Amino acid sequence: MCELLGMSANVPTDICFSFAGLLERGGRTGPHKDGWGITFYEGKGCRSFKDPLPSCESEIAKLVKSYPIKSKSVISHIRQANRGGISLENTHPFIREMWGRHWTYAHNGQLSKYKRALKTNMHLPVGNTDSELAFCWILDKVKEKYPQRPKNMLSVFRYIASLAKQLKSFGVFNMLLSDGVYVLAFCTSKLHWITRRAPFGKATLIDSDWIIDFQKETTPNDIVTVVATEPLTQDETWNKMESGSFVLFKEGELVVQT
Amino acid sequence: MCELLGMSANVPTDICFSFAGLLERGGRTGPHKDGWGITFYEGKGCRSFKDPLPSCESEIAKLVKSYPIKSKSVISHIRQANRGGISLENTHPFIREMWGRHWTYAHNGQLSKYKRALKTNMHLPVGNTDSELAFCWILDKVKEKYPQRPKNMLSVFRYIASLAKQLKSFGVFNMLLSDGVYVLAFCTSKLHWITRRAPFGKATLIDSDWIIDFQKETTPNDIVTVVATEPLTQDETWNKMESGSFVLFKEGELVVQT
Numbered sequence: 001m002c003e004l005l006g007m008s009a010n011v012p013t014d015i016c017f018s019f020a021g022l023l024e025r026g027g028r029t030g031p032h033k034d035g036w037g038i039t040f041y042e043g044k045g046c047r048s049f050k051d052p053l054p055s056c057e058s059e060i061a062k063l064v065k066s067y068p069i070k071s072k073s074v075i076s077h078i079r080q081a082n083r084g085g086i087s088l089e090n091t092h093p094f095i096r097e098m099w100g101r102h103w104t105y106a107h108n109g110q111l112s113k114y115k116r117a118l119k120t121n122m123h124l125p126v127g128n129t130d131s132e133l134a135f136c137w138i139l140d141k142v143k144e145k146y147p148q149r150p151k152n153m154l155s156v157f158r159y160i161a162s163l164a165k166q167l168k169s170f171g172v173f174n175m176l177l178s179d180g181v182y183v184l185a186f187c188t189s190k191l192h193w194i195t196r197r198a199p200f201g202k203a204t205l206i207d208s209d210w211i212i213d214f215q216k217e218t219t220p221n222d223i224v225t226v227v228a229t230e231p232l233t234q235d236e237t238w239n240k241m242e243s244g245s246f247v248l249f250k251e252g253e254l255v256v257q258t
Numbered sequence: 259m260c261e262l263l264g265m266s267a268n269v270p271t272d273i274c275f276s277f278a279g280l281l282e283r284g285g286r287t288g289p290h291k292d293g294w295g296i297t298f299y300e301g302k303g304c305r306s307f308k309d310p311l312p313s314c315e316s317e318i319a320k321l322v323k324s325y326p327i328k329s330k331s332v333i334s335h336i337r338q339a340n341r342g343g344i345s346l347e348n349t350h351p352f353i354r355e356m357w358g359r360h361w362t363y364a365h366n367g368q369l370s371k372y373k374r375a376l377k378t379n380m381h382l383p384v385g386n387t388d389s390e391l392a393f394c395w396i397l398d399k400v401k402e403k404y405p406q407r408p409k410n411m412l413s414v415f416r417y418i419a420s421l422a423k424q425l426k427s428f429g430v431f432n433m434l435l436s437d438g439v440y441v442l443a444f445c446t447s448k449l450h451w452i453t454r455r456a457p458f459g460k461a462t463l464i465d466s467d468w469i470i471d472f473q474k475e476t477t478p479n480d481i482v483t484v485v486a487t488e489p490l491t492q493d494e495t496w497n498k499m500e501s502g503s504f505v506l507f508k509e510g511e512l513v514v515q516t
Contacts, residue, residue: 043345046346047308050303051305059321060321067317088301088304089303089304097354101384102384122380
């Protein structure tokens with residue numbers, strides 16, 4: 001199994017604190033030693049850092065941990081390989097352009113007997129993971145239903161969640177997906193989220209002894225939501241997602257929940 | 259104008275030396291202060307580093323300069339903005355998936371009166387540069403002509419070069435493009451290349467005082483080609499490309515030249 005981390009915020013926010021917690025699980029406090037990746041949106045643009053090396057040893061991960069890249073939407077993943085070898089092309093997040101936006105996706109879980117059902121045409125996987133194939137299948141289905149970008153993006157994300165529910169029938173499918181504006185989380189087995197807003201308090205990472213005082217790092221109007229496979233802090237209450245449910249965030253706020 | 263840098267090699271090779279020369283031109287010895295980017299292929303996978311900051315000030319550029327990522331195909335670009343604002347989404351290289359491979363592209367030059375002619379459908383630009391639109395137009399044309407990946411990739415690159423020639427009629431169009439296996443360079447105004455192989459010698463960067471002894475960095479079978487807007491070294495003979503010509507490299511070797 002892998003671990004997922006996502007963020008949605010109403011102001012560009014750095015994710016160093018949460019990312020540091022996740023990285024510890026990449027070979028030190030957790031078994032996810034088969035690569036890691038993170039995508040930050042900045043406006044319509046995005047940048048990714050990826051490595052097939054364990055995150056706790058990666059030079060690039062050290063840079064990302066120490067260099068506060070500020071973003072309103074982030075998707076991150078650390079990998080414990082099951083389907084597909086350990087290589088850069090099999091490292092999440094995966095990105096494709098659709099309707100003139102970059103779409104970013106990461107998956108935790110494992111699918112079985114899916115190859116015949118998940119045929120794709122417009123979007124083809126580069127690597128050989130079940131995860132990337134499922135992403136290409138989702139995009140093909142969305143593009144078939146909506147050849148042009150519709151005005152109502154909520155209906156698009158509801159449709160994507162219904163596709164995720166179909167993928168769940170092939171196994172474990174926990175997913176984070178973003179177009180840079182919205183962040184969608186779909187749960188099969190394990191996902192948690194928390195929204196932080198004023199009055200901000202302190203929090204301690206579970207995986208290291210880093211304590212943060214969010215009040216010192218924020219302004220009173222900041223709204224920041226973090227989604228993670230397991231809670232990252234020990235002194236806050238995280239929302240546990242039900243199997244088959246999804247949550248959709250925009251600017252840090254929950255906009256759809258099932 | 260911007261500057262381009264590309265590499266094709268038969269063994270994974272680091273580009274630190276050449277990239278260091280290029281970065282100096284990003285705001286110090288050159289005026290290209292509006293961002294930079296570099297894409298490294300590792301097998302079918304690739305990773306990009308990008309920044310809308312001047313390369314000579316960028317923390318991420320420092321990492322790339324000092325951390326020897328080894329690759330057989332590299333595309334890099336430093337930007338002096340003309341069309342399109344300074345932002346991450348307008349920063350080269352641009353990447354799209356086609357036929358289950360990542361295609362990477364960077365452009366130097368400026369096009370005029372192109373918008374009506376360059377309509378795209380399958381691949382849409384995310385930013386608002388002439389460069390990204392031209393890339394999307396090329397991919398649309400290629401995908402129209404070859405819905406599936408053909409066996410003969412040389413014919414694909416010859417077709418891409420013919421499209422580049424059409425783009426040249428709209429202004430200055432110097433281009434680097436790669437699918438990870440081949441590196442194509444098309445010249446309108448300024449591009450140079452050099453192939454280094456045994457017996458290797460020494461070289462000195464034009465833009466800094468870094469001297470490298472390639473013999474110490476290579477094995478006798480290494481073949482490494484570097485393509486750049488302007489020669490990067492002062493004690494080697496670079497091949498100057500003619501306007502309208504292209505060169506195609508694979509594993510460091512020149513495979514097509516016009």
